[in-house]
Amino acid sequence: NSSVKQAQKDGAGIDAISAGLSVSVVKNALYKVIRAHSPDDLGQHIVVQGGTFLNDAILRSFEQEIGRDVTRPAISGLMGAYGAALHAKDNRRDTTTLIGTDILAGFEHNVRSTRCGLCENHCNLTINDFGGGRRFISGNRCERPLGGTKKADLPNLYKWKLEKLKSYGEPSGIANPIAKIGLPFGLNNFELLPFWTAFLRKLGFETVLSDVSTRDMYMQGQHSIPSDTVCYPAKLMHGHIENLLEKGVDAIFYPCMTYNLDEERATNHYNCPVVAYYPELLKANVSALADFDFMMPYFELADKKHFTKHAVKYFCGKYPQIKKKQVIAAVEDAYMAQDEYYIDVRIEGQRAIRYADEHDLDVAVIAGRPYHVDPEINHGIDQLIASFGLVIVSEDAVWQLTDAPEVHVLNQWTYHSRMYGAAKYVTQKENAQLIQLVSFGCGIDAITTDEMRAICENGGKIYTQLKIDEISNLGAAKIRIRSMLAAVEEGRKLAEQQNA
Structure with missing residues (x-):
């Protein structure tokens, strides 16, 4: 499309x-x-x-x-x-559950549309009634409308992370802030919100987060998207900028970042080029930013000393009332807040895995990028998977639990190295399955496909990839997940027969 x-x-x-x-x-x-x-x-x-x-x-x-x-x-x-x-x-049984001609004589079929209210997805449902209590529901992103509520309420780290990140947008209560600065809730800010909110608030700014992505937000910013071939997460950023402007912020802070944080699991720690420099594109294409204070300095967080030096130069130069020692203190708070977030994610991940082990459930490790937590980007895939009785864990909760696997490509991306680690973790845990999310148009994720498949299959596990874009129809995803679960179950039965 x-x-x-x-x-x-x-x-x-x-x-x-x-x-x-x-x-x-x-x-x-x-x-x-x-x-x-x-x-x-x-x-x-x-x-x-x-x-x-x-x-x-x-x-x-x-x-x-x-x-x-x-x-x-x-x-x-x-x-x-x-x-x-x-x-x-060839496989017919002695009895059948098909309805007979007597029932067909009075057969009825009625169709109605409604909107589900069991979760924040608010899916548009088509309900086919066939009489006698028989009905078929379509349009649902999870199994809740079909009575799968208990399964859908299993531990879900995607849901937990979204709520955790949203909490960073709550008012800080800073008295007489220097300015009200907006932070777009998208792309790499799904990873770095703890860092930037702690940093800016320590300096005396009030931070305002854009709303969680919606289809309407995407349409609001669509007029300024210069290329339809860029990934959907990037397209959504135009809507987030418009959303922040409507909130009446004094400035928007969205730095360019060539490098990601260095987790020392790869030969380098680059950001995706789209993520790294998308602020430049927004500045050039969103006309409302022409006369607006759009702050997009080039910052690198992997080197704390280097970042501190540049932060002092930028913020002390732009805001004379901010002193060097304030920036240094803010840097300390920011790195501490980011580390605490990572620890919280890992603790919650371990809690979810323990729950799965104690209740004899499978764990679905959804390996993707931080922004795949966004419900408009993933279209509720996490809840769809959970509705099949799986506990949801993200790659950033498990990648560090195993040694770095051997790969046959140049491993120079932070998020790629996380996914490789998550794939290896799955091969070492009997009740864990891997599902990789890829946003259509992500060129660098094309590198990961064969590597992730090789790691999984060499470890005796099934590799499943779900490619997503702005289209929200999850029919194909549902089929693929069911196929994966059926293959896993068949493999277990075969292993039991061989052991017997």
Whole structure:
């Protein structure tokens, strides 16, 4: 969707876009799903099936990509249905739960729409009533509308972290603050809110946090997004800036940061280039910032001494009433607050894992980036996973519990090294499963896919990746999670049989 929008902006015609989509579908299937290295991997005589191949352009794209003619049966779109029917016929039981003709004579079907109020997602539900108490609900991001409330209330570190981070936006009660400074609640601020709120408040500023992301907030800032191919978390930042301006802040503080904090698990500790310099893009594209105090100094936090020097120069120069010793004291408070946050996350993670162990439950380690805690970005995936009876833990709660795994790429990103550590942790814990979240358009996360898969599979675990963007339909995610759980259960039964 994002690529199509960008192609339209670049002047591509419908014919070129349609052809590109057809080629994209074929290449995605061949090289990302089947992972074929050459046409020989597919064989010499190829038959295709499925409704997708009823599209002549996709059929021809497939033939051109592999350099061979293929056979498409006239019933290709129905072959899966016929296969399911044959399978059911071969495995039929003596009795059936299908309704009979007598019930069909009085069959009724009514559809109504409603909004769920069981959690903050407020999902739009479509309820199909078939009479006799039979109904089917769709549109739900979790299993709560289906009666899965208890499962959905299991320990969930994603939910806990969101509430913890929101608490940093509570009023500080500073008397006569120097200024009211806004902090956008997005991207790397999902990691560094403890640091910046402690630092700015110690200097005498009142800090104001933008609201938690929503679809309406995204639409509010959409007019200033220069590229549709950037990831959704970055697009949301435009809405957060507009939200802070509406709150009447005196200034917005959003520094550029080439480097992340150094956790000494990688050869370097870079930030994603988008995260590192997105303040520059916001300043250039959000017209309301042209005459506004948008503070975007270049700061690096990995070197405490270096950061202190630059912070003194910036804040003492901009605000003469702030003295050097105040900045030094604020730096100490900031690093302490950040360390306390990390400790709290790990303690809460261990509490969740103990709960899972004591109640014979599986742990889902969701490995992603700090901003994947944002409910508008993850679309409630954490609650969907929890509704299947899994305890949710994030990668930053477990990566340090194991030695750094060997990887075959240049490991120079802080968050990547965390995910590799989390994947290795999962291989060492029998009741833990890994699910990686990737935001569509994240180029550097493409590096992690094969490494995460290799770490998991070499340790006897299943690798599951969920790719997400601004589209909130979680149907595919639900299928993938169910498939993962079914495969895990099948593997356990097989192991029990072998042991017996």
